[in-house]
Amino acid sequence: MSMIEFHDVQKYYGQFHALRDINLEIDKGETVVLIGPSGSGKSTLARTVNGLETIQSGQLIVNNRDLSDAKTNLNILRRDVGMVFQHFNLYANKSVLENIMLAPRIVSHVPEAENKKAAMDLLDMVGLADKAQNMPSQISGGQKQRVAIARSLAMKPKLLLFDEPTSALDPEMIDDVLQVIKQVTSASDMTSLIVTHEMGFAKEVANRVIFMDAGQIVEDDDTKSFFSQPETQRAQQFLSKIITH
Amino acid sequence: MINIITHYSHQLLSGFGWTLLSSVLALFFSLIIGSLFAIMEILPNKTARFVGRAYVELFRNIPLLVITMFFYLIIPLYLVKINGFTAGTIGLTLYTSAFIAETIRSGIQSVDTGQMEGARSVGMTYWQAMRYIILPQAFKIVIPPLGNQFVNLVKNSSVLAFVAGFDLMYQANSIASTTFDTINSYLVIGVLYLIITMPLSYYMRYLEKKIA
Amino acid sequence: MKKKFWLVSFLTIILVVLSGCGKQNSSQQSVLKNARASNTLTWGVKGDTKLFGLIDVADGQSKGFDVDMAKHITKHILGPKGKAKMVTVTSQSRTPLLKNGNVDAVIATMSITPEREKILDFSHSYFDAGQSLLVPKSSTIRSAKDLNGKTVIGVVGSNSVNNIHKVAPHAKVVELQDYAQAVNALKSKQGDALTTDNGILYGLAVENHGFEVRGGTFTKEPYGVAVNKGQDDLTKAINQAILEMQHSGEYNHLIKKWFGDVPGFDYKELYRK
Structure with missing residues (x-):
């Protein structure tokens, strides 16, 4: 059973061809890492999956809903698709706890007591129960990202999208966040698509790697073979640069 | 100065009342109208954006006196009779609402786009995101410039004098031309304007501190 | 609180000083x-x-x-x-x-x-001159006595407004900035009659057809x-x-x-x- 299906998808920003001939299937339960040089279209691809970016042609089906159909209600789709952003995007006017509780309350109308308990459990899981009453501006970047992950989980999504979740963090914060992501994505029924530059982490959590360049999918392989013997020259170049750095 | 206050207290009080009433009405309605057009200006819908833009540019770029004269002199010729006070207050409302729309729009747009994406990504509708996330943050940003608009509104209400709206400026013109004491006539109403604008300024500053 | 006190005092002092300026004598040179x-x-x-x-x-x-x-x-x-x-x-x-x-x-x-x-x-x-009335030709106003209960337009700074209060105590008076605006207001029916000196009114009647000077003069305005x-x-x-x-x-x-x-x-x- 597939969770995400791209069929001949094209995406343009004006004249710029951002995604070319994308064909891709991701099954339920998979943890897929998306890598490639900057500007290769990997973030754009992740953002099309929950409709933050629209596509110009082709077919895109996520969780059995057709995003290429204008009649599809994106709000309903997004309840099942969580997203974690590079810059966290925590609601600046809400406390940490409220950040997590807001969507369950106003989108899926979870009873208040149940909502609060679930939110506290999530904060506990990411190790920030003591920060529940703080405002986002009062906690560190790594803590913000852990709250953001808890927030995306509060809606009990079937699919999680991570858009460079550690790129904006100080190096000493990265490990804590990666540990949380690893824990979350390892759940057997969770499907994850992770855009990242952390190769070590990719090796550790992914069961499949997609390498993109210039808007195209260049390689799509299981993690072990991709890192041991990349098929294309472009991927070899990319990996050698990353590793020598 | 004392002479003018004692001899013309009735006229001054009535002027103060009309100025205050016009300011309060214009403030209330321009805030509502301004917010509506501000939201229209940022809607995804192109027609709505055009209408919002057109409204703001029209009323922001025509002198307040011209808008007021239009309601005082032109509208009664073809549609319905509007007295000076009403014409002035309508003019003041439309003129100020364009500036308020502009203030609120820029306030909303200065909220980081990530806030909207964060809210939409968990399934909130556009309006839920607006109500719970964007507008509360925008509100905080727009309080200081909004305070300026309110103070300007009170001062601009002197446009009523030109259409016989019985406001402070009208009374001062009248008193000055009766007593020939121009300086003191205008000084007295200057103080009366301060009595309205200073507490308003202080209140806006208090609000700013309280919310921040 | 202390700051506000000083600010208010400061403004008050400025106003008092300014109001003193009002009593300046115009130069006594010939x-x-x-x-x-x-x-x-x-x-x-x-x-x-x-x-x-x-x-x-x-x-x-x-x-x-x-x-x-x-x-x-x-x-x-x-x-x-x-x-x-x-x-x-x-x-x-x-x-x-x-x-x-x-x-x-x-x-x-x-x-x-x-x-x-x-x-x-x-x-x-x-x-x-003498004060008179300018009205639309269709108006029912015949003289200044008919002005009670009506709205009369005058011009700021002229004494014609005070005179109306004497002749017709129950007339409502609105003062506009100049004669052009006053005539326009009369045309827009913001008032029932325009009052000022007859000489001026005749001048306005020449330029605005459909309006005429009525009721003779009810004051002497030398x-x-x-x-x-x-x-x-x-x-x-x-x-x-x-x-x-x-x-x-x-x-x-x-x-x-x-x-x-x-x-x-x-x-x-x-x-x-």
């Missing part, structure tokens, strides 16, 4: 001597009042009976080479401009009234030339000049020039010898 020295008299004249002082769009000069009177009086006082400089004033601005010395004398449809005589000096009357208090030599010189003009026939010539063609107005009644 305006007439200065005028003779510079060979120029500066006059405040109307710019919005047809027949008396109306700015001609073609050359930007104000033209009318008052303006011509000013020119003639200047020649009589300063001699044939004397220059008359015209400054446009409104009913509202004419007194302050005279008091602070921007103009030497004002000849701008200004009635001689006891209130004004307290702060200004006037020449003898040079024109006998127009005088206003000068600052303490300038008795100038007042005397002006009085002398007006008398000379009446004797020489210049005065009647100007009356005919400006009021000869006004329908419904018997200009010969105004002739003086």
